[in-house]
Amino acid sequence: MYEIRLHSRGGQGGVTAAKLIAYAAFLDGKYATATPLYGAERRGAPVVSFIRIDDEPIRIYSQIRNPDLVIVLDESIMQVVDVLHGIKPDGTVLINSQIGTEVEGHSTYPVDLTGIALSLDLVISGSPILNTPLIGAIAKMGLISRESAKTVISETFRDERNVEAALRAYEELEI
Amino acid sequence: MLTFGTGNKAVAMAVRDAKPVVVAAYPITPQTEIVEELANFVTAGSMAARYIPVESEHSSMAACIGAAATGVRTFTATSSHGLVYMCEMLHMSAGARLPIVMANANRALGPGWNIGAEHSDSISMRDTGWLQVYVSTVQEAYDATLMAFRIAEHTDVLLPVMINLDGFLLTHITQTFETVEPGDFLPPTATPHAIDIKNPGGYGTLTPGNTHFTFRRDMERGMRASIAVIEETEADFARRFGREYHLYEEYRCEDADVVIIAMGTLGKEMEVAVDILRDEGIAAGAIRMRWFRPFIVPDLDGKEVVVIDRDYSFGYGGVLAGELQAKSGCKPFSVIAGLGGQEVTYDDIVEFVRIRKPGTEHWFGVVD
Numbered sequence: 001m002y003e004i005r006l007h008s009r010g011g012q013g014g015v016t017a018a019k020l021i022a023y024a025a026f027l028d029g030k031y032a033t034a035t036p037l038y039g040a041e042r043r044g045a046p047v048v049s050f051i052r053i054d055d056e057p058i059r060i061y062s063q064i065r066n067p068d069l070v071i072v073l074d075e076s077i078m079q080v081v082d083v084l085h086g087i088k089p090d091g092t093v094l095i096n097s098q099i100g101t102e103v104e105g106h107s108t109y110p111v112d113l114t115g116i117a118l119s120l121d122l123v124i125s126g127s128p129i130l131n132t133p134l135i136g137a138i139a140k141m142g143l144i145s146r147e148s149a150k151t152v153i154s155e156t157f158r159d160e161r162n163v164e165a166a167l168r169a170y171e172e173l174e175i
Numbered sequence: 176m177l178t179f180g181t182g183n184k185a186v187a188m189a190v191r192d193a194k195p196v197v198v199a200a201y202p203i204t205p206q207t208e209i210v211e212e213l214a215n216f217v218t219a220g221s222m223a224a225r226y227i228p229v230e231s232e233h234s235s236m237a238a239c240i241g242a243a244a245t246g247v248r249t250f251t252a253t254s255s256h257g258l259v260y261m262c263e264m265l266h267m268s269a270g271a272r273l274p275i276v277m278a279n280a281n282r283a284l285g286p287g288w289n290i291g292a293e294h295s296d297s298i299s300m301r302d303t304g305w306l307q308v309y310v311s312t313v314q315e316a317y318d319a320t321l322m323a324f325r326i327a328e329h330t331d332v333l334l335p336v337m338i339n340l341d342g343f344l345l346t347h348i349t350q351t352f353e354t355v356e357p358g359d360f361l362p363p364t365a366t367p368h369a370i371d372i373k374n375p376g377g378y379g380t381l382t383p384g385n386t387h388f389t390f391r392r393d394m395e396r397g398m399r400a401s402i403a404v405i406e407e408t409e410a411d412f413a414r415r416f417g418r419e420y421h422l423y424e425e426y427r428c429e430d431a432d433v434v435i436i437a438m439g440t441l442g443k444e445m446e447v448a449v450d451i452l453r454d455e456g457i458a459a460g461a462i463r464m465r466w467f468r469p470f471i472v473p474d475l476d477g478k479e480v481v482v483i484d485r486d487y488s489f490g491y492g493g494v495l496a497g498e499l500q501a502k503s504g505c506k507p508f509s510v511i512a513g514l515g516g517q518e519v520t521y522d523d524i525v526e527f528v529r530i531r532k533p534g535t536e537h538w539f540g541v542v543d
Contacts, residue, residue, distance in 0.1 A: 019349050022349055023179050023349070031350075032179075032350075032351070033348055033350050035348045038205075038343055059446050059447050060447060060521060061345070061348065061440040061443065061444050062444060062518060062519060062520040063520075065520070
């Protein structure tokens with residue numbers, strides 16, 4: 001089982017991103033679950049979502065404590081939340097960063113999702129859309145197929161720029 | 176059709192596929208998505224039901240009672256404070272022998288304010304005459320909702336059915352599930368006492384002490400008959416659609432010395448705990464209780480029992496543990512865990528088995 005913990009801020013689309021990643025894994029023929037962790041949500045507050053991907057049906061409902069991958073959609077969260085808490089020793093970290101932020105002790109993949117969204121003018125209510133470029137990055141990491149990533153985005157979003165955003169992230173992320 | 180969605184969405188899709196004539200509902204966290212989806216189906220024309228938006232849960236159940244009294248299929252959904260607000264109407268609907276189906280997103284009651292999963296809402300409606308089933312996956316939420324209509328409407332039963340799914344843990348998780356075309360698995364409703372304007376009769380009239388008990392005794396006959404109807408419905412469902420369900424689900428119980436018993440999502444997660452305990456050489460098994468009413472007692476002879484209650488009856492104890500003890504004579508280790516969405520992992524469940532002391536109560540997370 002592959003376990004992903006996604007850190008974002010309310011309004012950034014983290015909960016939707018988790019669903020879309022799980023949905024892409026489902027289209028790849030895997031079992032997948034996406035679970036949002038609900039508290040007193042408000043715009044801008046730190047939010048956590050969980051994604052599990054497996055070849056067998058998933059029987060676990062509790063939170064992910066030892067993630068294989070930690071995704072950070074807003075690197076300022078790292079000042080207030082220990083995003084690496086419980087991460088597996090060989091776990092990896094994907095950070096949305098405009099300055100190439102890395103963490104010590106873990107393979108880090110910085111990618112400028114915000115820059116990609118802004119360059120395509122993918123902005124809703126002042127917030128850049130990060131979940132579609134994120135799906136491109138996740139596909140590049142090999143967790144979901146390119147084809148499923150594309151299907152999920154075109155089924156969910158009418159705006160073609162979302163597919164373009166995913167493609168750019170796919171190209172920009174260095175593995 | 177294989178699809179992907181939340182527990183709430185699965186319930187809404189099952190209701191759509193059951194083709195009810197009337198849906199009356201009031202939104203409440205974490206059930207809201209069920210109501211939203213149903214309203215969308217009606218607006219989009221994929222469901223022909225009359226959707227009645229109401230001003231409260233008491234009214235939603237009242238509207239379902241009025242509709243069901245005419246003999247048509249009805250549905251509503253609620254949670255927590257909404258469920259207890261409609262309490263009076265729960266007694267009315269069961270007493271009037273109306274086969275209404277309702278989904279309840281199990282959620283704690285305040286204060287302190289809490290929207291997390293807890294079974295105290297539905298368990299406090301235990302004696303209303305409603306059948307109660309607790310589900311543990313998105314697929315089961317879909318399947319149990321479809322089956323609920325057939326069970327409730329069966330003329331041997333004619334009692335309402337409540338499908339219970341853990342708030343957030345199941346209502347909001349996204350999983351793979353398969354929808355079906357029910358066809359004649361769901362025959363048209365045939366309520367024998369449906370209002371017929373050509374043949375007027377009295378409904379809910381004064382029943383003094385010399386007759387009232389006969390109606391209550393008839394309700395119990397319906398409840399007892401429901402066990403055979405549930406089994407027959409689940410068997411037919413398996414034949415047609417290939418997914419098997421039982422009155423309760425056993426996991427690695429054959430040679431088990433100790434069995435863990437729970438309802439809802441904990442009843443699924445505990446299977447992982449059983450695997451871990453088995454690897455350590457402990458002969459553990461698990462029984463996931465699906466039906467709370469009717470209450471169906473598994474054979475627990477010669478086994479140690481650990482019961483996890485996501486509920487509590489003050490002055491009594493964990494309700495599931497207490498009822499199992501009363502009916503089976505077992506001396507359970509009663510664990511109170513998961514109240515208000517308290518995080519309980521499979522490792523915690525392993526620990527419950529390790530620290531078990533038969534006949535005692537343990538509050539998970541409480542340090543005395």
